[in-house]
Amino acid sequence: xxxxxxxxxxxxxxxxxxxxxxxxxxxxxxxxxxxxxxxxxxxxxxxxxxxxxxxxxxxxxxxxxxxxxxxxxxxxxxxxxxxxxxxxxxxxxxxxxxxxxxxxxxxxxxxxxxxxxxxxxxxxxxxxxxxxxxxxxxxxxxxxxxxxxxxxxxxxxxxxxxxxxxxxxxxxx
Amino acid sequence: xxxxxxxxxxxxxxxxxxxxxxxxxxxxxxxxxxxxxxxxxxxxxxxxxxxxxxxxxxxxxxxxxxxxxxxxxxxxxxxxx
Numbered sequence: 216x217x218x219x220x221x222x223x224x225x226x227x228x229x230x231x232x233x234x235x236x237x238x239x240x241x242x243x244x245x246x247x248x249x250x251x252x253x254x255x256x257x258x259x260x261x262x263x264x265x266x267x268x269x270x271x272x273x274x275x276x277x278x279x280x281x282x283x284x285x286x287x288x289x290x291x292x293x294x295x296x297x298x299x300x301x302x303x304x305x306x307x308x309x310x311x312x313x314x315x316x317x318x319x320x321x322x323x324x325x326x327x328x329x330x331x332x333x334x335x336x337x338x339x340x341x342x343x344x345x346x347x348x349x350x351x352x353x354x355x356x357x358x359x360x361x362x363x364x365x366x367x368x369x370x371x372x373x374x375x376x377x378x379x380x381x382x383x384x385x386x387x388x
Numbered sequence: 389x390x391x392x393x394x395x396x397x398x399x400x401x402x403x404x405x406x407x408x409x410x411x412x413x414x415x416x417x418x419x420x421x422x423x424x425x426x427x428x429x430x431x432x433x434x435x436x437x438x439x440x441x442x443x444x445x446x447x448x449x450x451x452x453x454x455x456x457x458x459x460x461x462x463x464x465x466x467x468x469x
Contacts, residue, residue, distance in 0.1 A: 269469045285468070286399050288461070290445050292468075316468060328469050348469060356440070356461075357468030358399035370400035371467040373436060 238304070240296020240314040240351075242289045247315050247326050256311045256333045263337035265344040269328040271321050275371070279364040285327065287318035288356035299350045303332070306346070307339040314347055316357060390415050391456040395426065400464040401439075404432035419443070420450040423462060438465035 237255035249266075256264060271283050300312045311333045321327055330348045334340040359371045396409045405426065412429075416422040419441045427433045440447060442461040443454050454460060 287468075288398060288463070291442060291447065291461075294445075295447070352469035353466070355466060355468045356398065356442075356463050357466055358464065359467040360399070370403070370464065372438065372465040373400040373467075 238297075238300055238312055240293055240300060240316070240355075242287050242292055243315060243317050244319050245317075247317055247329050249326075249329065252313050252315060252329055252331045255313050256331050258310050258333050260335060261310050261333035261340075262335055263340040264331065264333045265337070265340040267328075267330045267344050267348050268326050269348070271323050271325045271327055273323050275361055278361070280323070280361050281364045282323065282362045283321045283325075283327070284360040284362065284368075285316070285318045285321065286358045286360070287316065289318075292316065292355045292357055295354050295356070296351060299347055299354065302350070303343040303346050307334065307343040309334040309339050309343045312343060312347060314351060316351070316355065318357075391454070391458075393422070393454060393457065394459045395422075396459065396461050398461065398463055401433065401462050404434065405430040406432065417453055418451055419448065419454060419460065422454070422460065423450070426462075436465055439463060440466070 252266070271280070273280055296314050300314065303309060303312055309332050313331045314329070316328045317326070328348070328351070330344050330351070332340045332344040332347065334343070360368055361371055362368045390413050392411060392413050394409060394411050397405045397407065402408050412426075414422055414425060416425055423435065423441070427435060440463040441450055442448060442463065443452070443458050
């Protein structure tokens with residue numbers, strides 16, 4: 216196998232040797248290396264590979280977004296992300312799954328999260344990828360702060376606890 | 389009985405509390421009670437329905453207890469992806 220691109224290889228090396236596969240959830244602080252994700256999921260038993268990319272969008276709840284900031288609590292994001300992948304492997308006959316989430320400041324169009332799943336047939340890969348991204352969004356200790364074009368900024372999903380924005384988002388009581 | 393714990397606040401909770409971490413003495417028995425104490429201590433801090441709590445890097449329930457010298461992590465509603 217060709218040399219593994221750096222980010223995922225480093226992250227994989229940091230994981231314990233508990234799994235011989237490349238499965239896992241990783242946090243990176245620079246651009247996500249899609250080639251590394253694809254390489255980690257090469258498997259000739261699998262006829263289907265499904266990849267999801269979550270990208271930075273230029274608007275949310277009616278406001279123009281300029282850039283995004285992700286804060287990640289890494290120890291629990293990695294362990295909980297791995298748990299989600301293990302759950303997906305128990306539910307569907309997939310043969311590999313990788314998740315990567317980026318932390319730090321991201322610009323519009325940047326890839327914030329990638330989920331890749333391989334399986335012998337496509338149905339399981341689609342379902343498992345959907346499960347992994349949905350659960351990751353709800354369970355991983357990761358927070359997104361939107362920076363708006365008007366200079367304001369706001370922690371997403373945190374309506375009452377955030378004192379750092381002057382205007383509540385539309386629909387806030 | 390009083391316990392001493394290290395508390396860490398993340399994202400919006402850190403902004404609201406005005407500190408990233410603190411060591412506190414408490415007589416609270418559950419994590420919910422501990423959070424309520426911190427709400428009383430920090431003017432900007434508010435409870436959030438979707439907030440989570442972890443003790444020593446494991447997610448736990450708000451109704452759980454905790455021990456002397458634990459590290460308690462208060463997570464505001466998450467928003468990954």
